[in-house]
């Protein structure tokens with residue numbers, strides 16, 4: 509038996525927690541990793557989060573399933589936050605030049621290129637969640653296990669949060685895979701998933717911890733090289749056309765003018781809650797559109813992508829608030845025809861800069877007294893605390909979005925006036941397609957309002973008000989931002 513080491517016998521004053529609660533002296537006496545190795549791995553994590561953010565954002569628009577669209581919006585935002593935190597931490601570690609835009613390893617680049625280009629939702633889910641997120645989770649866990657908890661405490665703090673949120677992402681992905689991916693589909697994906705596994709091996713794990721030398725030698729990315737490309741053999745092309753699942757039965761419908769009802773003082777507050785919830789849920793078009801701006805606007809400072817992703821996520825939350833409100837009021841929201849007209853048209857008819865202009869222009873329209881404050885006050889007047897809460901936070905988020913626009917959109921112009929005029933002009937380009945889509949047989953602009961209103965009345969146990977029930981005003985002939993009533997279609 510060897511005698512106890514001095515470390516094991518060490519006592520703090522009266523047995524108080526040692527080292528400010530970080531760990532014990534014994535744990536901190538293990539040397540752990542050096543700064544150079546820490547930075548090398550942190551840069552790997554940073555790159556992984558950046559690519560995951562890119563992939564999830566790029567796939568929001570064309571993903572039909574609403575629950576996945578909102579899930580991707582959520583996780584893209586989380587990744588953006590961890591990118592930001594890692595950039596800050598790496599910059600504290602004696603590391604100029606930072607080289608944060610460099611690719612740490614070619615096999616790693618191919619790994620994420622493959623997932624970005626995955627042709628089906630199932631492959632995307634498997635690639636992102638069961639491979640990339642799970643590997644990254646393991647790499648961070650490994651890092652926290654070997655780095656010195658005292659010397660490297662600031663990294664550990666950042667990584668603990670990332671690790672926690674990766675676990676949540678992984679759990680979500682597993683549940684999604686359980687529901688959507690059956691055994692035959694897993695079998696069909698196997699060869700490609702093996703390519704992904706091969707790529708992580710070639711890159712010495714996502715964290716690069718398998719590398720024996722401190723430098724990462726690039727691996728040849730050429731025909732006949734051991735790095736195979738399958739889906740990314742042709743460069744990925746972003747699909748800007750929004751898609752919806754089968755619950756969105758009439759996506760060109762512009763048959764119920766929600767703003768006209770909402771701003772009409774003759775109508776009572778309570779049914780206005782339904783129109784506001786419709787407007788909230790309809791906001792699922794904003795993530796579809798913002799994903800296109802983010803994806804098609806390269807070369808901005810990282811703060812741009814972080815802020816835009818935050819706004820994108822907020823807009824997905826606004827849509828989900830609408831969903832929650834409808835369910836709480838006993839309404840089957842699929843009966844309210846949620847359109848994709850706005851995102852579809854902006855994504856296919858405007859440039860990314862024009863889309864940003866339209867977004868900013870519309871959001872400025874939400875700030876005056878007739879906009880978000882009015883919606884909040886109407887929410888209070890409904891006597892339904894949930895509606896007031898939804899509109900309260902919706903308003904707060906919009907104030908933030910208007911600030912984000914002032915930081916990233918307006919400074920591209922000489923003046924605020926010019927910035928607004930550009931957005932107004934871009935939006936004027938998109939003329940009403942009310943008649944066209946009807947003529948093309950895409951929709952009959954069915955008036956879904958009576959069905960939705962009756963459902964809510966039935967759940968509440970009251971008789972429908974005949975005047976409210978008879979509301980029948982469409983968006984025919986309106987520019988879709990409805991400047992005349994001071995309200996935006998989305999935002």
Ligand SMILES: [Fe+2]
Pocket residue numbers: 819823871905906909999
């Ligand atoms: Fe917004």
Ligand SMILES: [Fe+2]
Pocket residue numbers: 791822823826998999
């Ligand atoms: Fe919004």
